Structures are given as C-alpha cells and as structure tokens.
Amino acid sequence: MSDQLYNTRILRLAASIPHQERxxxxxxxxxxxxxxxxxxxxxxxxxxxxxxxxxxxxVRACALGQAAASLVGRGVIGRSVAELAALRDAMRAFLAGSAIDWATFENGRWADLEIFAPAVAFKSRHGSILLAFEASAEAALEAEAKAQAAA
Structure with missing residues (x-):
C-alpha cells in the first residue's frame, strides 16, 4: 500500500485512541x-x-481503523444521534468519492478526517475505516430507541 496511506499522522492517531474502556x-x-x-x-x-x-x-483494527476510532472518540461526546448519523453518512460518501469539505462540516469539528483522503483509492480499506463511525451511529440510534420506549 501507499506510504501516504499509512502516514505519520495516521500512526500517531492509531497510537492514541481515547475512551478505550468498555x-x-x-x-x-x-x-x-x-x-x-x-x-x-x-x-x-x-x-x-x-x-x-x-x-x-x-478497537481491534489496523492502523486506519484505529485512527478512525481515535478521531471518533475525540469528537463523540456531546454529539446528537442525528449528528453521528450525518457523520457516518458523510464518511461513507467521502470514501465513495464525494467531495466533503471537512473544514466546514459541522463547523470544522471533524476537519482531521481529511487525513483519510489517500484511502479513497483503496476500497479494501474502507470497511476498517468505517467501523467506528458505523458502530457509534448505530449504538446512538439504539440508545435513542430504548430511551423513547422507556418514556
């Protein structure tokens, strides 16, 4: 794989994943x-x-999956269910080739996600990158449904 795919920024993020406690x-x-x-x-x-x-x-993933989990972990607290779903959808679209301006998405809160631009060309890596986004959005939707059912 390309050296630019596994760059220093990706490796640093992979080594510093927040909220690693169940x-x-x-x-x-x-x-x-x-x-x-x-x-x-x-x-x-x-x-x-x-x-x-x-x-x-x-997180039990490659460096790209770890880096994605690191960024999700850094920004997830305080986000709404809808914001996490929008983030997941934006990352899916980005990896599929859509132009997403991360510097303006949610007022730049997720600007660091531009580091995954080199991964767009490597479809085999998309699944690992998306894991943290998909799991977080799905868990938020599930928690919301449980909260609504209990109300």
Whole structure:
C-alpha cells in the first residue's frame, strides 16, 4: 500500500485512541467487523438529553481503523444521534468519492478526517475505516430507541 496511506499522522492517531474502556451498563452496545480484514470495533454508549454522555470502545483494527476510532472518540461526546448519523453518512460518501469539505462540516469539528483522503483509492480499506463511525451511529440510534420506549 501507499506510504501516504499509512502516514505519520495516521500512526500517531492509531497510537492514541481515547475512551478505550468498555462502559458498565451502557444504554447500547454495537460491534462491527470488517469481513475483508477482520478488524473489529465495539462501542458502548449512553445518552443524556439526546446527546452522547458516556462512550467507550474496544478497537481491534489496523492502523486506519484505529485512527478512525481515535478521531471518533475525540469528537463523540456531546454529539446528537442525528449528528453521528450525518457523520457516518458523510464518511461513507467521502470514501465513495464525494467531495466533503471537512473544514466546514459541522463547523470544522471533524476537519482531521481529511487525513483519510489517500484511502479513497483503496476500497479494501474502507470497511476498517468505517467501523467506528458505523458502530457509534448505530449504538446512538439504539440508545435513542430504548430511551423513547422507556418514556
């Protein structure tokens, strides 16, 4: 693979993943696995007033999957369910070749996601990159549904 794909920024992010502790009694837990490479991300989260209040993740992935989990972990607290779904959808579109201006997406909150631009050309890596986004968005939706059912 290209040297620019596994660059220093990606490797630094992969080495510094926040929220690497599983939560006790989360409102939702979702695990996603890439069928191509076997990378796996498990997300636990709880909502408060419709926003992510607690977040934990277990990441067993390649450097790209770890870097994605690092960025998701850095920005997830305080995000709404809809914001996480929009983030997941934007990352899917970006990897599929759509032009996403990360510097303006959500007021630049996710500007660092531009580091995945070299990965667009490597479809086999997309699944691993998307794991943290998909698991987080799905867990948030599940927690929201449980909260609504309990209300």
């Amino acid at each position: 939560l006790e009694a989360p409102q939702a837990t979702v695990q996603k696995v890439s069928p191509i490479c076997g990378s796996r991300v498990t997300v636990d989260l709880s909502l408060e007033d419709g926003r992510i209040a607690r977040f934990g993740q277990e």
